[in-house]
Amino acid sequence: MSYDLIGISVLWLFLYGYLILASIDFGAGFFAFYARLTKQDHLINRLISRYLSPVWEITNVFFVFFYIGMIGFFPDTAYYYGSALIVPGSVAIVLLAIRGSFYAFENYGSKNNIVYLFLYGATGLLIPASLSVALTLSEGGFILKQDQTVSLDYWALLTNPLSWSIVGLAIVSVLFISACFLTFYASRAEDKAALKLMRTYALFWSTPTIIIALTAFIYLGQHNERHYQNMMDLWWLLALSVTFFIIALWLLYRGRRYGVAFVCIMLQFLCAFFAYGIGQYPYILDPYITIQSSVTSSSMGFALVVVFIGGMCLLIPSLILVFKLFLFDADYVKGKK
Amino acid sequence: MGIDTVLWSRLVTGMTLGFHMIFATIGVGIPLMIAIAEFIGIRKQDSHYTLMAKRWARGFVISVAVGVVTGTAISLQLALVWPNFMKLAGNVIALPLFMEVFAFFFEAIFLGIYLYTWDRFKNPYIHWLLTLPIVLGAGMSAVFITTVNGFMNQPGGFTMQGGQFTAVNPVQAMLNTATFSKVFHVLSSAYLTGAALLAGIAAFTMLRKGVTGYHKKALKLMMAVVMLFGLLNTVAGDASAKFLAEHQPEKLAAAEWHFETESGADLILLGWLNAEHKIIGAIHLPKILSFLAFGNFNAKVTGLNEFSPDEQPPLLVHYFFDLMAGIGFALLGISVLYFLFTFWKKRNEHNKWLLRIIALGAPLAFLGVELGWFYAELGRQPWILRGYMRVEEAATTSPSVRILFFLFLLLYIVLGAVSVLVLRRLFHNNPAETEMEKWAQHAGNKRSGKDAHA
Numbered sequence: 039m040s041y042d043l044i045g046i047s048v049l050w051l052f053l054y055g056y057l058i059l060a061s062i063d064f065g066a067g068f069f070a071f072y073a074r075l076t077k078q079d080h081l082i083n084r085l086i087s088r089y090l091s092p093v094w095e096i097t098n099v100f101f102v103f104f105y106i107g108m109i110g111f112f113p114d115t116a117y118y119y120g121s122a123l124i125v126p127g128s129v130a131i132v133l134l135a136i137r138g139s140f141y142a143f144e145n146y147g148s149k150n151n152i153v154y155l156f157l158y159g160a161t162g163l164l165i166p167a168s169l170s171v172a173l174t175l176s177e178g179g180f181i182l183k184q185d186q187t188v189s190l191d192y193w194a195l196l197t198n199p200l201s202w203s204i205v206g207l208a209i210v211s212v213l214f215i216s217a218c219f220l221t222f223y224a225s226r227a228e229d230k231a232a233l234k235l236m237r238t239y240a241l242f243w244s245t246p247t248i249i250i251a252l253t254a255f256i257y258l259g260q261h262n263e264r265h266y267q268n269m270m271d272l273w274w275l276l277a278l279s280v281t282f283f284i285i286a287l288w289l290l291y292r293g294r295r296y297g298v299a300f301v302c303i304m305l306q307f308l309c310a311f312f313a314y315g316i317g318q319y320p321y322i323l324d325p326y327i328t329i330q331s332s333v334t335s336s337s338m339g340f341a342l343v344v345v346f347i348g349g350m351c352l353l354i355p356s357l358i359l360v361f362k363l364f365l366f367d368a369d370y371v372k373g374k375k
Numbered sequence: 376m377g378i379d380t381v382l383w384s385r386l387v388t389g390m391t392l393g394f395h396m397i398f399a400t401i402g403v404g405i406p407l408m409i410a411i412a413e414f415i416g417i418r419k420q421d422s423h424y425t426l427m428a429k430r431w432a433r434g435f436v437i438s439v440a441v442g443v444v445t446g447t448a449i450s451l452q453l454a455l456v457w458p459n460f461m462k463l464a465g466n467v468i469a470l471p472l473f474m475e476v477f478a479f480f481f482e483a484i485f486l487g488i489y490l491y492t493w494d495r496f497k498n499p500y501i502h503w504l505l506t507l508p509i510v511l512g513a514g515m516s517a518v519f520i521t522t523v524n525g526f527m528n529q530p531g532g533f534t535m536q537g538g539q540f541t542a543v544n545p546v547q548a549m550l551n552t553a554t555f556s557k558v559f560h561v562l563s564s565a566y567l568t569g570a571a572l573l574a575g576i577a578a579f580t581m582l583r584k585g586v587t588g589y590h591k592k593a594l595k596l597m598m599a600v601v602m603l604f605g606l607l608n609t610v611a612g613d614a615s616a617k618f619l620a621e622h623q624p625e626k627l628a629a630a631e632w633h634f635e636t637e638s639g640a641d642l643i644l645l646g647w648l649n650a651e652h653k654i655i656g657a658i659h660l661p662k663i664l665s666f667l668a669f670g671n672f673n674a675k676v677t678g679l680n681e682f683s684p685d686e687q688p689p690l691l692v693h694y695f696f697d698l699m700a701g702i703g704f705a706l707l708g709i710s711v712l713y714f715l716f717t718f719w720k721k722r723n724e725h726n727k728w729l730l731r732i733i734a735l736g737a738p739l740a741f742l743g744v745e746l747g748w749f750y751a752e753l754g755r756q757p758w759i760l761r762g763y764m765r766v767e768e769a770a771t772t773s774p775s776v777r778i779l780f781f782l783f784l785l786l787y788i789v790l791g792a793v794s795v796l797v798l799r800r801l802f803h804n805n806p807a808e809t810e811m812e813k814w815a816q817h818a819g820n821k822r823s824g825k826d827a828h829a
Contacts, residue, residue, distance in 0.1 A: 093487060095439075095443060095483035095486065095487060096480070096483050096484055096487065098443060098447060098483075099476065099479055099480045099483050101447075102447055102450055102476050102479070103476045103480065105450070105451070105454070106450060106469075106472045106473055106475075106476050107473060107476075109454060109461055109465045109469060109472070110465065110469030110470070110472060110473050111469070113461065113462055113463075113464075113465030113466050113469070114462060116453075116454040116458055116461035116462050116465050117458045117459065117461065117462035118458075119454065120454035120455050120456075120457075120458035120461060120771070121458045121771060121772075121773065123455060124455045124456070124771060124773045124775055124776065124779070125773075125775050125779075127451055127454075127455045128451075128452075128455060128779050128782060128783070130451075131447065131448045131451050131452070132782060132783075132786050134444060134447055134448075135444040135445070135447075135448060135786055135790065138440055138441075138443055138444035138447070139440050139441060139444060139790060139793065139794075141440055143437070143440075143793060143797050186772075187772050188458075189773060334465070334466050334469060334543075335466055335540075335541065335542075335543045337542075337543050337544060337545060338466060338467070338469055338470065338543050338545050341470050341545040341546065342469060342470060342473055345470065345473055345474055345477065346473075348477075349474075349477035349480070352477065352481060353477070353480055353481065353484070356481065356484040356485065356508075357484065359484075359488065360484055360487060360488060363488060363491075363492065363495075364487075364491070
């Protein structure tokens with residue numbers, strides 16, 4: 039396998055990892071705020087902070103990892119995406135900053151501050167929205183190139199139904215994934231009240247998720263025929279995704295095996311995400327960047343792969359340790375440690 | 376318009392880095408102090424030191440959070456504000472950036488575990504062991520990112536062909552000639568600053584609330600660390616100066632206002648320049664610059680006039696250099712003074728004036744770090760990649776960058792203010808002594824509970 043394929047596969051896997059971890063995190067922010075508004079916060083706040091506080095930095099690293107890796111394997115992306123995304127990217131930085139600081143400050147009293155909780159909830163929805171702009175961009179047609187200057191065509195972006203449906207999809211899937219995870223976590227903690235609440239949220243958000251996913255798919259067909267066709271050729275992946283979704287929904291509805299349900303949802307998004315990614319091949323930014331044209335030199339590609347393997351040998355055991363301590367340690371989850 | 380966006384780009388990046396530097400230095404320096412304190416606490420079975428580690432770790436989290444978000448900001452800004460630079464150099468610096476993320480990852484994982492497992496292990500050394508990956512991860516991320524900066528000063532490990540880097544050797548690019556002295560100086564100054572900060576806090580608290588056992592121990596421990604890293608930092612600074620003299624003479628010459636190439640060059644302290652570039656009111660130390668640069672009083676030092684005017688760094692850096700070096704020596708001096716007082720029984724090492732000076736050392740240390748970086752970065756102007764790419768070729772052309780400056784300025788003001796408020800609330804309302812008593816009480820309750828059972 040060539041370095042461009044290894045590179046893009048690794049990066050796509052990391053982006054997927056970020057998608058799941060960050061969704062849990064971002065959605066939790068929204069639910070924390072919403073529960074406060076509806077006076078149900080006492081049910082879930084403890085649950086949220088017990089899982090999220092130890093792992094928020096890890097979530098953040100997945101993101102940094104993705105785009106540093108992107109620039110590393112495909113330096114041309116820095117130029118196009120960097121130039122075009124200067125405004126939405128900076129907005130995302132500010133939102134991430136507000137959110138990141140919340141974790142440090144929440145332990146020391148600001149949790150009870152409704153303004154901060156609002157910011158925490160709002161950033162949870164705005165960050166996925168602002169980050170999804172990069173995905174929309176990659177479909178092509180939103181970049182203005184004059185001589186050497188690359189900029190974003192805001193008018194085209196804001197008037198296009200595709201960009202809005204991608205934003206919508208990002209937001210509802212965040213809420214859906216997060217609610218499912220917290221349902222599972224609540225069931226592990228044997229916290230009946232939180233479980234009931236989170237299960238309602240999960241069931242509620244499943245419908246818009248699947249509807250907007252279909253809508254986005256249809257608009258994609260109108261905007262980028264090639265990508266749409268490629269994805270249609272991968273129909274079995276999409277069908278698999280829908281199957282996992284139905285299994286997860288059934289388990290949630292029957293109120294059992296929440297762990298399996300969450301795994302199904304992870305697989306649902308994995309299939310859809312890879313169908314989307316493989317369909318986009320070989321473009322990273324249609325039509326300016328393909329993965330072959332922008333790949334870094336082979337010596338750098340080799341070095342990055344070596345470091346990646348070495349890094350994984352270090353990280354995977356550490357991540358297992360984290361999960362053992364904070365996710366699968368029943369006593370910790372129940373709040374006894 | 377083009378020039379205008381370049382200036383704004385520089386301001387955005389300078390501001391972000393300047394702000395991040397405070398938290399990055401804490402992020403590298405403090406974990407080592409926490410590790411030392413916890414270790415001594417376990418060894419001596421002295422709960423004062425354990426409490427130190429706990430309290431420092433609690434404050435450390437706040438600064439880590441701000442460090443993480445500003446660090447994320449910088450890594451994104453690299454591509455947003457300097458797209459042309461990243462396109463060109465991304466081929467060569469991707470490796471250290473990638474490795475830095477791994478180091479950060481490693482640190483992040485274990486920091487999370489460390490903070491949430493204080494009482495989970497029977498053997499206290501297991502919890503202490505968790506500090507090692509944190510110290511290592513923090514240190515290594517500083518090392519990797521510093522190699523990137525080294526590369527920008529001393530590009531190497533590639534050949535230039537038609538405006539593109541080819542035949543890239545990533546490892547050679549990382550281990551460029553600037554790397555060793557830079558890494559050494561960055562690490563030693565971060566540990567020095569971390570210790571100076573904690574010593575300063577201990578001294579400040581003693582001034583306000585009187586001398587207590589806890590703060591005495593904290594002060595003594597940290598002053599020892601200040602002395603050790605003060606010495607190492609002096610060696611590192613000297614290595615950096617010798618590196619500059621050999622490989623980047625224009626930077627050293629600008630810092631020293633050394634215009635004509637000459638043997639036995641004087642070291643110039645402070646002073647100012649008149650309209651004809653004559654130095655007025657400065658202290659001249661004869662032949663010291665030659666010695667500083669080459670270890671030989673009569674060595675020839677390249678002057679700034681050897682370089683064409685559009686390749687000369689701004690002359691302002693002279694003050695940054697002098698102040699940075701002055702602060703470095705002052706911190707070392709303070710620790711020597713402290714230990715002189717400790718061993719010379721007639722003197723009280725906790726007298727008000729000494730404590731005031733130690734307290735002042737904390738902000739001075741941070742000022743020194745900032746000035747040092749301003750010197751290093753401005754001293755490399757007009758290059759972003761020395762010899763290959765000028766700053767104005769690298770910047771974005773988007774006029775939005777001006778708005779970004781104000782957006783980020785606002786963000787940093789808010790972040791800075793909130794972290795100060797939170798830190799104040801955290802420590803001000805909960806002095807170490809009260810916490811110690813609570814602990815003792817808690818332990819006492821436990822013991823009496825057990826006795827009752829027996």
